[in-house]
Amino acid sequence: MENKEYQPVIGLEIHIELATASKMFCGCDAYHFNVEPNTHCCPVCLGLPGALPVPNKKAIEWTIRLGLALNCRILEESKFDRKNYFYPDLPKGYQISQYDQPFCVQGKVILKEGREIRIRRVHLEEDTGKLLHTEIGGKKCTLVDFNRSGIPLLEVVTEPDFQNSQEVDEFLKDLQRTVRYLGISDADMEKGSLRIEPNISIKTKSVKGKAQNDEELPLYKVEVKNINSFRFARKAIEYEIERQIEILQGGETPIQETRGWNETENKTVSQREKEEAHDYRYFPEPDIPPMNFTPEKIAEIKKQIPELPEKKEKRFIKEFKLSPYQVDLLIETKELADYYEEALKINGKIDGRKYSSPSEIANWLINRKVDIKTVSPEKLIKDLIASKEVTSVSEAEMSRIVDETLSENAQAAADYKKGKTAVLGFLIGQAVKKIGPQADRQEITRELIEKLK
Amino acid sequence: MNLNELSLTEVLEGIEKKRFSPQEIFADCQKRIKEVDEKTKAFITVIAETRNAIPFAIKDNFCTENIRTTASSNILRDYIPPYNATVYQRLIDAQFGLLGKTNMDSFAHGSSTETSDFFVTHNPWNLERLPGGSSGGSAAAVMADETIFAIGSETAGSIRQPSAWCGVVGLKPSYGRVSRYGVIAMGSSLDCPGPITKTVADAEIIYKTIAGKDPLDATTVDRSLVETSSFEPKKIRIGLAKEYLEVAEKPVRQKILEAAEVFRRLGCSVVEVSLFDPRYAISVYTILQRSEVSSNLARYDGIRYGSDRTYFNKENKRRIMLGTYTLSAGYYDAYYLKAQKIRTVICQDFEKAFEKLDVIIGPVSPSPAKRIGASTADPMFGEKEDVLVEPSTIAGLPAISLPAGFVDGLPVGLQIIGNRWQEDLILNLGKLFETETQYYKIKPKL
Amino acid sequence: MTKELTPAEVQHIAQLAKLQLSEEEMKRFQLQLTETLKFIAHLDEIETEKILPTSQVSGNKDVFREDVIRPSLTQEQALSGAKRKHQGYFVTEAIF
Numbered sequence: 005m006e007n008k009e010y011q012p013v014i015g016l017e018i019h020i021e022l023a024t025a026s027k028m029f030c031g032c033d034a035y036h037f038n039v040e041p042n043t044h045c046c047p048v049c050l051g052l053p054g055a056l057p058v059p060n061k062k063a064i065e066w067t068i069r070l071g072l073a074l075n076c077r078i079l080e081e082s083k084f085d086r087k088n089y090f091y092p093d094l095p096k097g098y099q100i101s102q103y104d105q106p107f108c109v110q111g112k113v114i115l116k117e118g119r120e121i122r123i124r125r126v127h128l129e130e131d132t133g134k135l136l137h138t139e140i141g142g143k144k145c146t147l148v149d150f151n152r153s154g155i156p157l158l159e160v161v162t163e164p165d166f167q168n169s170q171e172v173d174e175f176l177k178d179l180q181r182t183v184r185y186l187g188i189s190d191a192d193m194e195k196g197s198l199r200i201e202p203n204i205s206i207k208t209k210s211v212k213g214k215a216q217n218d219e220e221l222p223l224y225k226v227e228v229k230n231i232n233s234f235r236f237a238r239k240a241i242e243y244e245i246e247r248q249i250e251i252l253q254g255g256e257t258p259i260q261e262t263r264g265w266n267e268t269e270n271k272t273v274s275q276r277e278k279e280e281a282h283d284y285r286y287f288p289e290p291d292i293p294p295m296n297f298t299p300e301k302i303a304e305i306k307k308q309i310p311e312l313p314e315k316k317e318k319r320f321i322k323e324f325k326l327s328p329y330q331v332d333l334l335i336e337t338k339e340l341a342d343y344y345e346e347a348l349k350i351n352g353k354i355d356g357r358k359y360s361s362p363s364e365i366a367n368w369l370i371n372r373k374v375d376i377k378t379v380s381p382e383k384l385i386k387d388l389i390a391s392k393e394v395t396s397v398s399e400a401e402m403s404r405i406v407d408e409t410l411s412e413n414a415q416a417a418a419d420y421k422k423g424k425t426a427v428l429g430f431l432i433g434q435a436v437k438k439i440g441p442q443a444d445r446q447e448i449t450r451e452l453i454e455k456l457k
Numbered sequence: 458m459n460l461n462e463l464s465l466t467e468v469l470e471g472i473e474k475k476r477f478s479p480q481e482i483f484a485d486c487q488k489r490i491k492e493v494d495e496k497t498k499a500f501i502t503v504i505a506e507t508r509n510a511i512p513f514a515i516k517d518n519f520c521t522e523n524i525r526t527t528a529s530s531n532i533l534r535d536y537i538p539p540y541n542a543t544v545y546q547r548l549i550d551a552q553f554g555l556l557g558k559t560n561m562d563s564f565a566h567g568s569s570t571e572t573s574d575f576f577v578t579h580n581p582w583n584l585e586r587l588p589g590g591s592s593g594g595s596a597a598a599v600m601a602d603e604t605i606f607a608i609g610s611e612t613a614g615s616i617r618q619p620s621a622w623c624g625v626v627g628l629k630p631s632y633g634r635v636s637r638y639g640v641i642a643m644g645s646s647l648d649c650p651g652p653i654t655k656t657v658a659d660a661e662i663i664y665k666t667i668a669g670k671d672p673l674d675a676t677t678v679d680r681s682l683v684e685t686s687s688f689e690p691k692k693i694r695i696g697l698a699k700e701y702l703e704v705a706e707k708p709v710r711q712k713i714l715e716a717a718e719v720f721r722r723l724g725c726s727v728v729e730v731s732l733f734d735p736r737y738a739i740s741v742y743t744i745l746q747r748s749e750v751s752s753n754l755a756r757y758d759g760i761r762y763g764s765d766r767t768y769f770n771k772e773n774k775r776r777i778m779l780g781t782y783t784l785s786a787g788y789y790d791a792y793y794l795k796a797q798k799i800r801t802v803i804c805q806d807f808e809k810a811f812e813k814l815d816v817i818i819g820p821v822s823p824s825p826a827k828r829i830g831a832s833t834a835d836p837m838f839g840e841k842e843d844v845l846v847e848p849s850t851i852a853g854l855p856a857i858s859l860p861a862g863f864v865d866g867l868p869v870g871l872q873i874i875g876n877r878w879q880e881d882l883i884l885n886l887g888k889l890f891e892t893e894t895q896y897y898k899i900k901p902k903l
Numbered sequence: 904m905t906k907e908l909t910p911a912e913v914q915h916i917a918q919l920a921k922l923q924l925s926e927e928e929m930k931r932f933q934l935q936l937t938e939t940l941k942f943i944a945h946l947d948e949i950e951t952e953k954i955l956p957t958s959q960v961s962g963n964k965d966v967f968r969e970d971v972i973r974p975s976l977t978q979e980q981a982l983s984g985a986k987r988k989h990q991g992y993f994v995t996e997a998i999f
Binding site (some may be wrong): 095 | 639785
């Protein structure tokens with residue numbers, strides 16, 4: 005009896021818009037979100053006759069930063085290449101990209117459960133312009149805005165090592181966080197500075213009895229586009245897995261194609277363009293000389309990399325004795341993590357009663373949703389200390405208040421004496437109301453118990 | 458004396474001595490254009506105003522802000538660039554003034570100026586003859602004294618060959634000496650802007666004005682313009698290119714041999730040198746240039762400027778087709794990659810030759826100017842015509858073409874090829890030759 | 904390497920190069936391109952196995968620019984060459 009096991013084989017192609025001030029090959033302002041069309045353009049990014057590209061040093065350094073963070077090998081010699089194809093948003097009729105000598109290759113990331121995801125490459129290219137489909141005078145046409153043309157774009161390609169959507173989700177969230185830590189991009193899917201294209205196929209295993217296990221590698225690959233959130237990425241992958249397994253169960257092979265995620269109908273749809281195999285006719289970009297990266301240069305770039313989330317997480321747990329839950333929230337952004345450590349530093353200079361534990365500070369920060377942009381670490385510590393300060397009340401006054409509380413709540417007092425000790429909390433609360441939120445609960449408790457004897 | 462007949466050197470001297478003003482020269486050139494340009498048809502666009510500046514003409518593939526720039530193509534017939542080419546900017550910053558844009562082969566695809574989409578330029582020496590190309594308009598304008606000097610560009614022969622056919626001086630600097638920013642691209646790894654002038658001394662002045670690193674062109678080099686320390690003719694070792702002579706027609710060969718004698722008289726040593734067969738260079742150049750052309754012309758889709766791709770002419774389409782093929786999947790290794798490897802062989806061949814020699818001389822073109830209509834004969838006309846200049850272009854070497862006499866009333870050009878970055882040496886040698894021979898004094902009657 | 908180009912290949916190249924060719928042009932280019940390929944076939948005679956390709960004769964390496972913003976063209980300048988424009992955009996045929 006032959007049973008078939010279906011195992012998803014998933015790879016990712018991720019594009020990240022770098023947050024450099026200027027574009028990749030020219031000095032135009034790289035900011036293009038909600039900007040008047042075609043106002044951040046020049047002969048170079050418009051592809052005017054005679055224009056020439058000159059590469060942005062920072063964009064290249066940032067590419068290598070990410071490659072190093074992903075444990076890649078940095079090629080000693082690399083270059084740019086021309087990728088030739090026609091499309092209205094591609095002004096030169098070719099995209100300057102990298103083909104066979106990208107900046108970074110052969111990296112890896114290890115997920116929480118231990119699965120290793122290999123990074124095939126990280127390379128740098130330029131973004132295209134934006135197309136808008138509309139109607140003018142009743143006739144359909146396409147509008148083009150080249151503000152985005154020439155923005156530096158990182159491309160990260162993984163090997164097809166993912167086996168399910170949860171792994172992809174974890175990887176993507178970690179990647180987003182790392183990119184933000186490195187300060188190279190805001191990696192925002194809604195703004196389009198982080199774009200994901202998963203490719204999904206299914207590996208079929210024939211389990212013949214106990215003896216043979218034949219594994220058939222997938223003979224096809226389906227690319228999915230038009231995904232603009234992590235949630236949709238998960239859904240699209242899950243949908244595809246199901247769709248493909250169904251086809252395989254029917255004895256057919258899914259078609260190799262590109263499909264688009266339709267978020268209103270929650271499914272992928274075949275993008276039935278003429279699927280001509282693209283012949284990009286790559287050749288080395290003659291306008292840009294090749295680049296060399298010596299170990300010294302790479303070491304310089306490595307120095308610019310801050311402590312990354314994985315390492316920070318381990319350190320926070322060990323040094324500050326925090327729970328994984330607390331740490332997860334604190335290291336969500338580098339700014340928050342740095343803020344927290346700054347607050348710890350300030351706290352560290354205080355002794356005695358006013359000293360708070362790292363965990364206390366963490367909880368204060370988390371639970372009170374402190375806005376770190378407006379509240380300085382000094383203020384945070386001040387507030388925390390203030391919250392622990394008790395409103396001082398004289399012995400006589402305390403005695404009076406407790407007496408008052410007991411007489412106003414005679415039933416509760418009686419219950420307590422009968423043995424319902426839980427009622428004490430209620431009585432403490434009543435006394436606190438009379439003093440204020442900074443009432444010394446310990447003192448109140450002692451006084452109540454004394455008087456209830 | 459008509460001031461337009463002066464050389465740049467004479468103009469600069471005259472202005473300094475206050476014998477005349479730049480404006481007068483500018484006006485005289487404009488007058489000359491009105492007189493003879495309907496015969497030579499060197500200009501596409503002529504500036505109307507008379508400027509108080511030493512006038513020059515520039516090939517119409519150099520972008521000039523707010524002034525029509527067509528590359529002699531119907532695609533860019535009405536194109537007005539919003540920016541200046543660096544070479545043009547440097548000239549106007551140096552107080553030179555634009556007379557007009559000169560005719561060329563459309564997108565520089567040719568060696569005749571016959572494939573211009575607008576009209577053919579006529580050789581001032583014989584109006585039934587071609588001026589050569591692709592900088593034919595610039596060369597004709599200089600020879601006809603319609604301008605004091607001009608600017609051209611060379612991808613393989615496009616400065617040297619029309620200079621030779623028109624009897625003027627043309628300098629192709631080393632690749633990387635002069636910025637390509639703003640020059641409508643043909644072969645990106647080959648294109649070199651350069652001066653076309655009446656004398657070698659003039660060429661030197663303009664070269665020094667336009668050369669130098671440009672932050673807008675990553676392939677320009679940061680090197681001193683002075684490369685050789687001293688110039689002593691008796692110490693110069695000249696190689697006479699054997700294979701180039703063999704390819705040339707007999708009368709042309711004769712002129713070159715005479716030129717070699719001149720150098721010997723001046724004290725230089727001249728020996729024969731055998732170089733890598735230039736005919737292979739034709740194929741290497743054809744592949745590299747057409748491949749890069751196919752990519753460089755992909756931007757002409759008519760959306761942002763110009764007209765759409767149906768406006769390309771036969772020659773444009775032919776080159777794009779071949780270039781697309783040689784880069785395509787399955788053929789890249791056999792063609793483009795192979796051509797780049799043989800490029801290495803050609804570079805190494807020159808390196809070896811320059812171990813024992815300082816410069817190499819030879820003919821520029823196998824024949825003098827051909828008749829109008831000749832370029833339509835062969836689908837590889839341009840590349841075959843340029844056989845003698847392609848090897849040095851492929852290696853990025855500097856070279857100058859200067860008049861070396863006449864054959865049947867048509868000028869013959871001698872080329873002096875130098876080692877990389879040694880423009881100063883070939884200019885010095887050129888100056889020596891022209892002072893001795895004085896061919897620049899002979900002008901056609903128009 | 905001496906190839907005869909087929910009409911299908913010529914058609915394919917024209918498509919890749921986004922050139923619309925007439926019947927006559929197709930036939931003419933088929934002949935001319937084949938002729939050219941036959942000519943350049945002599946490069947096979949040269950042994951290049953151990954030779955590295957040269958793609959840059961300038962000798963330059965590591966040429967970059969700093970990440971500094973420089974003035975752009977105005978919207979008017981950027982659109983100045985276009986035959987069709989609309990509210991600051993370039994206009995082209997509808998895609999799909």
